[in-house]
Amino acid sequence: MTETTSTRIAADLRARIAAGEFGPGDRVPSTRELTRQWGVAMATATRALSLLQDEGVLRSVRGIGTVVAARPGSARPARRRAASSPARDDVVRAAITIADAEGLATLSMRRVAAELAIPTMSLYQHVSGKDDLVTLMIDRAFGEEPLPAHAPSDWRAALEIAARLEWTVFRRHPWLAPAMSLTRPQLVPSALRYTEWVLAALDGRGLDTAAAFDVHIMLFSYVRGMAVNLESEAQAEAESGLTAEEWMDAHADALTSLTAGGTFPHFQRIPELDFDLDLDALFELGLRCLLDGLRGVLP
Structure with a gap:
């Protein structure tokens, strides 16, 4: 019965695509939407989308979901015209575009060269290798969100500004948090401006320079630690075709079974709340x- 229903849902989507309701690159109904429209289980809806993915009708796109694949013979987006001598900024922007869309793991010198339609060896006029390129990408990413010209006099307000701007940058570039190192940090001017901002906000507050720097590291580590989840979630969604919420729905029965019997009475209440994991709210x-805790050591 499940297989028959999945096939019927797949046939309906296939017909709607053929009729032009969804074109190449358009997002099709998610598994959650299909369960509501058809009154079926999440697994059935997932199977329907999988059938069309196996046929090449649909594909998963990182950060977007399940979309209609390009039809055979359809026009593909034009590749960027080759530059006789691309500037280093062109190389960095191309690398960021790739990492934003496909993840840092897919980034390579050859891939960037293909995006720019130039020989791979031409890139080495601008960067020494991938590590050097990633450092330049980090610098450019943080430079997109400059700090205000003037900091508020209140240390807490100043630290909130820095943390929220960092979160904005990490949100925009999911690859960025995993690319950065805490123990072997990439020393880039745009990120160091955030360090200087925090140290200046804490200056004269009763902390020596080392203690103030510890506060900066703690704050940055918190923001980066939350942001590390962004790329892994985007990758999981692209590979499964399920959002985090849809994935939880698909595993609801297993979660209910795990908590049955009263072994975890407090955790058992969570599924009953229809809890949604909101990273922005958690941040x-x-x-x-964190800032409330700092009030104990800062005036």
């Missing part, structure tokens, strides 16, 4: 708790 909660 705000954690930031508030």
Whole structure:
């Protein structure tokens, strides 16, 4: 019965695509939407989308979901015209575009060269290798969100500005948090401006320079630690075709079974709340708790 229903859903989507309701690159109904429209289980809806992916009708796109694949013979987006001598900024922008869309793991010198339609060896006029390129990408990413010209006099307000701008940058570029190192940091001017901002906000607050720097590291580590989840979630969604919420729905029965019997009475209440994991809300909660805690050591 499940297989028959999945096939019927797949046939309906196939017909709607053929009729032009969804064109190449358009997102099709998610598994959650299909379960509501057809009154079926999540597994059935997932199977329907998988059938069309196996046929090449649909494909998963990182950060977007399941979309209609390009039809055979359809026009593909034009590749960027080759530059006789691309500037280093062109190379960095191309690398960021690739990492934003496909993840840092797919980034290579050959891939960037293909994006620019130039020989791979031409890139080495601008960067010494991938590590050097990633450092330049980090610098450019943080430079997209400059700090205000003037900092507020209140240390807490200043630290909130820095943390929220960092979160904005990490949100925009999911690859960025995993690319950065805490123990062997990439020393880039745009990120160091954030360090200087925090140290200046804490200056004269009763902390020596080392203690103030520890506060900066703690704050940055919190923001980066939350942001590390962004790329892995984007990758999981692209590979499975399921959002985090849809994935939880698909595993609801297993979660209910795990908590049955009263072994975990408090955790058992969570599924009953229809809880949604909101990273932005968690970020705000954690930031508030962290800054509240600093009030114990800062005037």
